[in-house]
Amino acid sequence: MEKPLPQVNLKLIQTFMLVARHSSFRLAAEQSFRSQSAISAQIRQLEDQLGVPLFIRTTRSVRLTPEGEELMERSRRAMHEVESGLRAIAERADARRGRVDLSCSPTIAGGRLAPILAAFDKAFPKVEVSVRELTFQAMYESIRRHEVDFGIGPCVPSGEFDFEVVLEDPLYALVPVALAGGRKQTIGLNALARMPLLMLNYATALRGSLEDAMTQRGLTWRTRYEFGQAHTLIATAAAGLGAAILPCVALPSHLPDELRQLRIVNPPMGRQIAIITSRGHKLSPASQKLVQLVRDRFSGHD
Template sequence: MEFRTLRAFVEVVRQGGFSQAAKAVFATQSTVSKAVRQLEDEIGAPLLDRIGHRSLLTPVGEVVYRRAVKLLAERDDLIAELSEIRGLKRGVLKLGLPPVGSATLFAPLFAVYRQRYPGIEVRLAEHGSDQLEESLRAGEIDFAGALLPTSQDFEWQQVRHEPLMALLPAGHPLGGRVSIGIADLRDSAFILFDAGFALNRIILDVARRAGFEPQVVARSSQIDFMVQLVAAGLGVAFLPRLIAEQRLDPAVRLVRLDEPGTEWVMAMAWRRGAFLSAAAQAWLALVRELHSTALPDES
């Protein structure tokens, strides 16, 4: 059963005859007659009782007409909905963003995207980069904010490159230095993020390469709380410079961590070879538009 034959039959009923239906579907009268006969042959029963120049619905024809009207309406709705999605008037974008840096890096992107595509629903998931990568790998989100280097399973667009800063209590003996190595903090207690944050992995890996296992005294997902723990003298924490300088505290000193492999490089990642919806492609285009020249900030 084809939509073409259903449309011809419905128009014959609506227009009250074959000649008028032919005009409605931009076909010849013989083409419309053949379409209706094809439909009758397929169903195995007459749909129209032809009396002179009039055509009346048979009992079977009434059932087919009622169903055909609904089917054609659903088809039209489907076409319209797909057209809206392709035209970015509707759709869903699933983003995974880490708590560290999102307000600064991704909130402006989000605002521009919403302005350009107000009909797209944006669903946000907020976790550490490691956890977001698992969600991305499972197909639960379209994109994830991820720290580089990341898995070969993903493609990525770099968004920001920042050095890491050690946050030291004001009374710390190294607080007056311009930069320090991780080994200089061997005897200091560390304040790290909760599990699932890629920044933890960076800090722990570089400490182990320096030959020690840090004493971790606290873990949190709240940056402001971690800064206050440092201010209270509990230990040292680590943040990208961009974020650390937004949370200056008179009781905290910022000292650059001078260690290879500790740069904070944030990227927008997606599954390699994955299908990207029109909404997702628009997001990626915007990220590339605004961050295609993201380079290391060495100032």
């Protein structure tokens, strides 16, 4: 039968590692705020339990024996595993409490955010979540100033930020039936430019990309009304006042009978929606949980 292992106190291993790290009983005593004699007594106790000497002591130096070197190497690995386990447990606990601050573009907030927040609140009821619904310039500024942990919105390439694309968001026109001309499902920029347009205001990245595309094709257009909220555009289009230009995420699940939903083509128009953070910024455990939920919901995995 194998000889039973000695019941070694973890405190003795910690003291042994401290002496080995400093190659000094005196420095180990100073680091641990104990007397040198107490350190020596603990090392003698450990050596007695193991039945081997761990240090070679002289008047000038303290160095490990071969058995001491082996114990030091294995103790390092064991302590690393213990520390990793404790850190993982603490991070899981942190994910169940704390606070998450995020900023979000209005079209995303209105179209996708509510069910994500509801699911997160159910899973992590002790985490406080603060949401800022901001235009894209203000959203990027809030991330730049570290006022929020992350943002959800359109990609605007910049070396200051990291982007994780979670959604391709095509652009649509909601056209009154009287202007739609049959039951087609797409519309080109040439046809769109001939209609009175209902647009999101200039504070949105979407507005700029659409107008740039029209300008590049030498098109002229008339913006009849502009608003800051998607539901206002939809209501105005349903009243027959023009074609509302909106991203897919902002479209209603049930379209009013007065409107046709036409995807913009020639060229296809759209944007990428991303999780946006300051470059190199590490998210808290609670923020990571919310980000994972955003990934799942936007990709349709949950």
